[in-house]
Amino acid sequence: MTPPTPPENTSSKTLNLKLEFGGGMELLFSNKRSHRVSIPAHVPAPPPPTASASPATDRPDTPRPSDVNYLIHWMKENILTERVELFMEGDTVRPGILVMINDVDWELEGEGEYVLKDGDEVVFISTLHGG
Amino acid sequence: MTPPTPPENTSSKTLNLKLEFGGGMELLFSNKRSHRVSIPAHVPAPPPPTASASPATDRPDTPRPSDVNYLIHWMKENILTERVELFMEGDTVRPGILVMINDVDWELEGEGEYVLKDGDEVVFISTLHGG
Amino acid sequence: MALHEYRRYGRQMVLDGIGLSGQLKLKKSSVLVVGAGGLGCPAIQYLAAAGVGTLGIVDHDVVELSNLQRQILHSDTTIGLPKAESAKAASERLQPMIKVVSHACSLNAANARAILSKYDIILDCTDNLPTRYLLSDTAVLVGKPLVSGAALKFDGQLCVYNLGNTGPCYRCIFPKPPKRDGEGTCEEVGVLGVVTGVIGTLQAMEAIKIITGLRDEQPSLLIFSALSSPSFRTMKLRSRRPDCPGCGGDPSTRDRFVNEQDYVSFCGGEAPNLEETGKV
Amino acid sequence: MALHEYRRYGRQMVLDGIGLSGQLKLKKSSVLVVGAGGLGCPAIQYLAAAGVGTLGIVDHDVVELSNLQRQILHSDTTIGLPKAESAKAASERLQPMIKVVSHACSLNAANARAILSKYDIILDCTDNLPTRYLLSDTAVLVGKPLVSGAALKFDGQLCVYNLGNTGPCYRCIFPKPPKRDGEGTCEEVGVLGVVTGVIGTLQAMEAIKIITGLRDEQPSLLIFSALSSPSFRTMKLRSRRPDCPGCGGDPSTRDRFVNEQDYVSFCGGEAPNLEETGKV
Ligand SMILES: [Zn+2]
Ligand SMILES: [Zn+2]
Numbered sequence: 021m022t023p024p025t026p027p028e029n030t031s032s033k034t035l036n037l038k039l040e041f042g043g044g045m046e047l048l049f050s051n052k053r054s055h056r057v058s059i060p061a062h063v064p065a066p067p068p069p070t071a072s073a074s075p076a077t078d079r080p081d082t083p084r085p086s087d088v089n090y091l092i093h094w095m096k097e098n099i100l101t102e103r104v105e106l107f108m109e110g111d112t113v114r115p116g117i118l119v120m121i122n123d124v125d126w127e128l129e130g131e132g133e134y135v136l137k138d139g140d141e142v143v144f145i146s147t148l149h150g151g
Numbered sequence: 152m153t154p155p156t157p158p159e160n161t162s163s164k165t166l167n168l169k170l171e172f173g174g175g176m177e178l179l180f181s182n183k184r185s186h187r188v189s190i191p192a193h194v195p196a197p198p199p200p201t202a203s204a205s206p207a208t209d210r211p212d213t214p215r216p217s218d219v220n221y222l223i224h225w226m227k228e229n230i231l232t233e234r235v236e237l238f239m240e241g242d243t244v245r246p247g248i249l250v251m252i253n254d255v256d257w258e259l260e261g262e263g264e265y266v267l268k269d270g271d272e273v274v275f276i277s278t279l280h281g282g
Numbered sequence: 283m284a285l286h287e288y289r290r291y292g293r294q295m296v297l298d299g300i301g302l303s304g305q306l307k308l309k310k311s312s313v314l315v316v317g318a319g320g321l322g323c324p325a326i327q328y329l330a331a332a333g334v335g336t337l338g339i340v341d342h343d344v345v346e347l348s349n350l351q352r353q354i355l356h357s358d359t360t361i362g363l364p365k366a367e368s369a370k371a372a373s374e375r376l377q378p379m380i381k382v383v384s385h386a387c388s389l390n391a392a393n394a395r396a397i398l399s400k401y402d403i404i405l406d407c408t409d410n411l412p413t414r415y416l417l418s419d420t421a422v423l424v425g426k427p428l429v430s431g432a433a434l435k436f437d438g439q440l441c442v443y444n445l446g447n448t449g450p451c452y453r454c455i456f457p458k459p460p461k462r463d464g465e466g467t468c469e470e471v472g473v474l475g476v477v478t479g480v481i482g483t484l485q486a487m488e489a490i491k492i493i494t495g496l497r498d499e500q501p502s503l504l505i506f507s508a509l510s511s512p513s514f515r516t517m518k519l520r521s522r523r524p525d526c527p528g529c530g531g532d533p534s535t536r537d538r539f540v541n542e543q544d545y546v547s548f549c550g551g552e553a554p555n556l557e558e559t560g561k562v
Numbered sequence: 563m564a565l566h567e568y569r570r571y572g573r574q575m576v577l578d579g580i581g582l583s584g585q586l587k588l589k590k591s592s593v594l595v596v597g598a599g600g601l602g603c604p605a606i607q608y609l610a611a612a613g614v615g616t617l618g619i620v621d622h623d624v625v626e627l628s629n630l631q632r633q634i635l636h637s638d639t640t641i642g643l644p645k646a647e648s649a650k651a652a653s654e655r656l657q658p659m660i661k662v663v664s665h666a667c668s669l670n671a672a673n674a675r676a677i678l679s680k681y682d683i684i685l686d687c688t689d690n691l692p693t694r695y696l697l698s699d700t701a702v703l704v705g706k707p708l709v710s711g712a713a714l715k716f717d718g719q720l721c722v723y724n725l726g727n728t729g730p731c732y733r734c735i736f737p738k739p740p741k742r743d744g745e746g747t748c749e750e751v752g753v754l755g756v757v758t759g760v761i762g763t764l765q766a767m768e769a770i771k772i773i774t775g776l777r778d779e780q781p782s783l784l785i786f787s788a789l790s791s792p793s794f795r796t797m798k799l800r801s802r803r804p805d806c807p808g809c810g811g812d813p814s815t816r817d818r819f820v821n822e823q824d825y826v827s828f829c830g831g832e833a834p835n836l837e838e839t840g841k842v
Contacts, residue, residue: 042507043437053510105461116460118503124518125455125503143515145505147456148432148439150468151321151409151478173787174717184790236741247740249783255798256735256783274797276785278736279712279719281748282601282689282758289627296752297715299789324604324763327634328756347569350657354607357656376637377630435577472576476608476767483604483763487756487788500791508767509579511780516792 033061035086035138039095043146045117048102055099059136063090088119089132091142118145164192166217166269170226174277176248179233186230190267194221219250220263222273249276283309287379291333304494305333311493312336314398316389316417317407318369319343320468320478321431321485323355325405326369328486330377334493337373337380338401341365342388352475389413391540394420403489406430407482409468411459412545415528418443418452419540422529428452429488431481433473438481438506441519442488444529446499448521453528455503455519459549477508563589567659571613584774585613591773592616594678596669596697597687598649599623600748600758601711601765603635605685606649608766610657614773617653617660618681621645622668632755669693671820674700683769686710687762689748691739692825695808698723698732699820702809708732709768711761713753718761718786721799722768724809726779728801733808735783735799739829757788 039055046053062083086094092113100107108114112132119126120143121134136142170186177184193214217225223244231238239245243263250257251274252265267273283306288295295305313334315322318341329337343365345356355372356365366384373382385397389408398404398420406417406428414430421428421444428443430452444451468478484504491497501519524530563586568575575585593614595602598621609617623645625636635652636645646664653662665677669688678684678700686697686708694710701708701724708723710732724731748758764784771777781799804810 040510042505042510043439044434053507114460115458116456118455118517120517123515125520127520128518143505143517145439145517147460148434148437149409149411149414150434150471150473151317151319151407151432173785173790174719175714184787245740246738247736249735249797251797254795256800258800259798274785274795276719276797278740279714279717280689280691280694281714281751281753282597282599282687282712286627291631292628293631293748293752294754297754299716300754324759328632328759331631331634331755333631347566348572351571351573351611351613352608354611354656358658359655375639376634378638436579468573472573472580474574474577474580474767474770475611476763476770479604479608479763480760480767483756483759487754487760490754490756491788496789498791502791504793508771509776511778511782512794512796513784514792514794514796516794 034058035061035136035140037091037136037139038141039099040141040143041145042143043148045107045144045146048107049095049099050101057099059086059091059094061086061138063087085135087132087136088121088126088134088142091136092132113144116147118147119143120145165189166192166267166271168222168267168270169272170230171272171274172276173274174279176238176275176277179238180226180230181232188230190217190222190225192217192269194218216266218263218267219252219257219265219273222267223263244275247278249278250274251276287333290379294332299496300494307493307495308333308490309335311403312338312401313403313405313489313493314338314340314401315405315407316340316413317405317409318353318355318365319349319407319409320352320433320473320475321407321482322405323353323369323372324479324482325407325431325486325489326355326373327376328483329489330373330380330382332486332490333377333380334489335380336383336401338383338385338397339366339369339373340385340387340389340397341369342386348469352473352478354475354479389416391416391543391545395423395540398426399424402426403492404428405485405489407485411549414452415459415543415548416540416545419528419536419543422451423536423540427492429485429492431485433478433481434468435472436474436477436508438477440481440484440488440504440506441502442492442497445492445497445501449499449501450520450522451526451529454521454523454526457523457526461550474508477506480506567613570659574612579776580774587773587775588613588770589615591683592618592681593683593685593769593773594618594620594681595685595687596620596693597685597689598633598635598645599629599687599689600632600713600753600755601762602685602687603633603649604759604762605687605711605766605769606635606653607656608763609769610653610660610662612766612770613657613660614769615660616663616681618663618665618677619646619649619653620665620667620669620677621649622666628749632753632758634755634759669696671696671823671825675703675820678706679704682706683772684708685765685769687765691829694732695739695823695828696820696825699808699816699823702731703816703820707772709765709772711765713758713761714748715752716754716757716788718757720761720764720768720784720786721782722772722777725772725777725781729779729781730800730802731806731809734803734806737803737806741830754788757786760786 355369360368364386366386370382370384427445432439503517505515635649640648644666646666650662650664707725712719783797785795
């Protein structure tokens with residue numbers, strides 16, 4: 021008997037992305053310049069609020085599509101292998117790292133709020149100063 | 152009164168392509184390295200047979216999707232501005248011209264029989280011998 | 283132009299887009315190359331060969347044996363000489379018809395404006411971040427395009443800053459310097475000579491395109507890696523940032539900014555000795 | 563290796579992927595550069611600086627004033643000398659520690675095999691199509707990789723042929739030469755010096771990567787245009803063609819093929835004088 025097809029559940033879908041690293045960034049990610057990753061298409065639900073947190077949070081229940089901010093968080097948790105302080109500062113990438121979405125500076129694409137699409141290529145380049 | 156939507160007719164659709172020229176090929180095409188063109192998605196019906204042609208031709212009536220062979224013919228008729236003998240030899244491009252479909256040598260893609268898709272990029276490069 | 287100049291430059295004067303008028307523009311132009319190291323040497327070489335009329339060379343270092351693997355204007359016989367002098371002698375040997383000015387000093391907030399203002403185009407071929415910010419701020423101040431190259435290990439980068447009316451400056455793209463812990467210099471962590479060769483030659487190309495009017499003003503960053511395939515990628519960059527402390531706002535305050543800025547401390551202080559800290 | 567060699571090559575020996583073993587591979591290797599013109603000069607320069615132990619230079623031309631705009635190893639003082647000698651002298655000045663052999667002759671079907679067989683890697687820095695076919699056929703015959711560069715006007719191309727067991731040869735990609743009417747040489751229709759500089763430097767890079775084991779075997783063609791944006795594109799090429807007359811079929815017949823082939827007539831006869839035919 022064929023098992024029934026599971027019901028369509030958008031939050032369980034994944035996005036396939038190509039990540040490229042250069043200028044030394046690759047050293048933080050298994051020393052590989054090119055990674056193919058699958059990340060959740062929607063940001064997973066946050067952990068349940070602790071007792072001390074206000075229950076009147078305005079966090080929406082509807083799943084939010086994955087954006088570059090979430091990707092950076094996901095990379096830190098899943099594929100970063102070295103010193104997080106060379107990748108992130110606060111909630112974003114540290115100064116001196118350029119983020120390019122499909123060969124365009126992420127500043128032209130909404131920075132961290134850019135909503136990722138299946139097949140997107142995101143490049144993380146550390147600027148060089150040598151000569 | 153709004154005119155009725157015309158019936159769907161696949162042979163009237165067009166494909167949008169990006170054509171790039173290099174190595175001197177651009178001189179044959181208005182001296183422009185980059186062209187955006189729209190070509191018919193299906194090869195137009197051949198002209199009606201002349202009296203001398205055999206009526207028992209096996210030419211199919213169903214429209215054939217546009218391939219690179221048709222594109223080369225279309226380019227010759229529509230955008231070639233200089234000496235056809237530097238672009239074509241017989242029914243195909245002349246020796247010394249490389250054709251690349253989405254950055255891949257067309258020999259890996261079926262050469263002239265590659266069926267074009269909307270958004271494809273086709274590059275025509277004349278090989279250089281200088282140094 | 284004299285007959286021998288037609289003979290010397292004929293192979294580029296015959297090109298559509300150069301011609302006699304382009305060659306005369308090159309002859310009348312002046313380019314300042316800051317740094318006569320791995321990037322500066324090939325840049326100087328091709329600018330001189332192409333007939334750029336006046337070349338300035340800034341470098342305060344002297345030639346060392348460890349430079350010769352990539353700094354192809356210097357040689358064993360010029361070890362110990364100032365790089366600016368060694369590069370000047372080599373470029374005059376290659377091209378006796380142009381004027382070459384050596385500035386064997388280090389560029390700082392006190393002298394940058396006076397030096398940069400004498401040239402039409404500035405090439406950043408330096409090896410450190412404070413000088414990159416200083417060059418960008420000063421290029422904005424004097425209104426000159428800045429062709430910036432960088433190289434380390436197997437990687438290189440190329441960008442033209444402050445081009446035209448909307449081109450970003452270095453601070454538009456990098457408002458904050460990174461903390462001093464991620465990267466060393468070529469002398470510390472190494473560089474492949476051909477990487478500086480490719481980027482420095484492309485810096486000369488960008489300068490020649492700007493001088494002859496062949497360069498569009500679309501801001502982009504070229505990224506090169508000798509180990510990747512494809513080796514080159516071109517990234518589209520933002521245009522000028524209206525609130526940029528380097529190029530935005532009131533032009534009258536910019537001079538003060540360059541004079542007061544302490545570039546070294548802005549970039550995290552003196553470079554640590556990576557060998558002592560055990561990172562090399 | 564001697565201490566002064568550690569000092570000279572330290573900046574590349576510190577790189578992951580080079581190290582002492584990579585430097586020793588470079589020192590033991592030999593590279594033949596065919597053509598000491600616009601492509602050959604920067605290639606020779608960076609191969610010498612990187613410490614390739616033996617460099618061969620083939621060129622039958624003498625230095626002319628019109629070369630100096632791009633052929634940066636030659637100078638006013640070497641006008642009239644054979645280019646192979648002028649380039650040898652310049653590379654020995656840059657790098658006294660390596661062996662440089664000049665072959666001041668033209669390469670033909672009679673001498674190609676004997677010359678190419680002495681070297682590990684061949685660089686095609688020539689300026690004409692018959693020699694490109696001859697070099698490809700002979701490189702197949704002696705089983706050596708061929709790093710091929712080409713440049714004209716504002717455009718350049720780079721490809722590695724006959725690499726590993728599946729890499730295509732020049733005939734796999736270009737089975738038939740074009741008729742002689744589409745293109746001139748750099749001397750006829752011109753070339754921008756930086757274009758030959760970029761491609762020649764990248765030829766040195768490919769050779770260094772092959773020697774040190776850093777080059778993958780994926781066949782690709784790099785296309786460069788100083789006027790396009792992006793300036794560089796990488797195209798994926800086919801692998802070896804089983805029925806290729808250059809590299810397919812029975813190896814025992816290949817020697818005969820090279821000897822009998824009349825390369826000039828295969829490529830459409832002697833180059834016409836474009837000035838006389840009114841095309842320039
Ligand atoms: Zn700015
Ligand atoms: Zn073959």
